Amino acid sequence: MAIRIGISGWRYAPWRGVFYPRELPQRRELEYAAHSFASIELNGSFYSLQSPRSWATWAGQVPREFVFAVKGPRYVTHMLRLRDTGAALANFFASGVLLLGPHLGPLLWQLPPSMRYDHDLLDAFLGQLPRDTDAALSLARGYERRRMKGRVALPPGPRRRLRHALEIRHESFDDPGFIRLLRRHRVALVVSDTPGRFPYAEDVTAGFVYLRLHGDTELYRSGYGDEALDRWAARIRRWADGGEPDDARRFLDAPPPRAKRRDVYCYFDNDAKVRAPVDAQALYERLAR
Numbered sequence: 001m002a003i004r005i006g007i008s009g010w011r012y013a014p015w016r017g018v019f020y021p022r023e024l025p026q027r028r029e030l031e032y033a034a035h036s037f038a039s040i041e042l043n044g045s046f047y048s049l050q051s052p053r054s055w056a057t058w059a060g061q062v063p064r065e066f067v068f069a070v071k072g073p074r075y076v077t078h079m080l081r082l083r084d085t086g087a088a089l090a091n092f093f094a095s096g097v098l099l100l101g102p103h104l105g106p107l108l109w110q111l112p113p114s115m116r117y118d119h120d121l122l123d124a125f126l127g128q129l130p131r132d133t134d135a136a137l138s139l140a141r142g143y144e145r146r147r148m149k150g151r152v153a154l155p156p157g158p159r160r161r162l163r164h165a166l167e168i169r170h171e172s173f174d175d176p177g178f179i180r181l182l183r184r185h186r187v188a189l190v191v192s193d194t195p196g197r198f199p200y201a202e203d204v205t206a207g208f209v210y211l212r213l214h215g216d217t218e219l220y221r222s223g224y225g226d227e228a229l230d231r232w233a234a235r236i237r238r239w240a241d242g243g244e245p246d247d248a249r250r251f252l253d254a255p256p257p258r259a260k261r262r263d264v265y266c267y268f269d270n271d272a273k274v275r276a277p278v279d280a281q282a283l284y285e286r287l288a289r
Helices: 026-034 052-059 074-079 086-094 097-103 119-128 133-140 176-185 226-240 276-287
Strands: 003-008 039-042 067-071 104-110 164-167 191-193 208-213 263-268
Touching (some): 003 276, 039 263, 052 097, 067 097, 074 104, 086 133, 097 104, 104 208, 208 226, 263 276
Parallel strands (some): 003 039, 067 104
């Protein structure tokens, strides 16, 4: 069992001189952050395909036990909207993400707010996602040669499990069938705290739990006070111990199977006022007691 508390991204100008020491070179910010937290969401992959050199550089800047959560491309989720994604997924996995090796943690797929629940479409997409690095390499070999010329890395290595998490942002996903679908594919539903902006549910749908804390009272901006952090620490302990909170909010009125233990990944995305690193450290301290 592992409880990993971290931050969403690490390169933010307002953090310099506040979280990061003023004299720290920008090129060493990841190294500094990775020694402060057990995990970080890597967000650049959401906006564009990254280069093999970048993936290898990031892997070389973090401690041995550190893992990244990697955000899947918005080209897949927001532009293709999960349709005809075979080539795009191949390009993504061929771009060098597997160079992270043992530092590769869960893959996050964030859906756009306008995307409604479509059982058949989502079923087909989730069925395409590779469940281990061997399957990812097999998929990656179908990359688009012209588009990816000079930008491909297909590293050999031991087979490792891949985990996937899905963040939804449309009210139509409040559907018991959606939770059954995630459980069948063993994909985690992201527990996404967005001060009432987007749907919120705590259904456990995989062998791990993935949380994104976007702000306690104001999206992306507000911090989490002592009471809120105490509450999140208590909930994380219950999930990690294999259960769930007594007041868990679910889309499906059926608890998950009891587990001996679960891994929990929790990321703070309230970065606008430099709250994310402060809140992440405060939550970690509560869980370490």
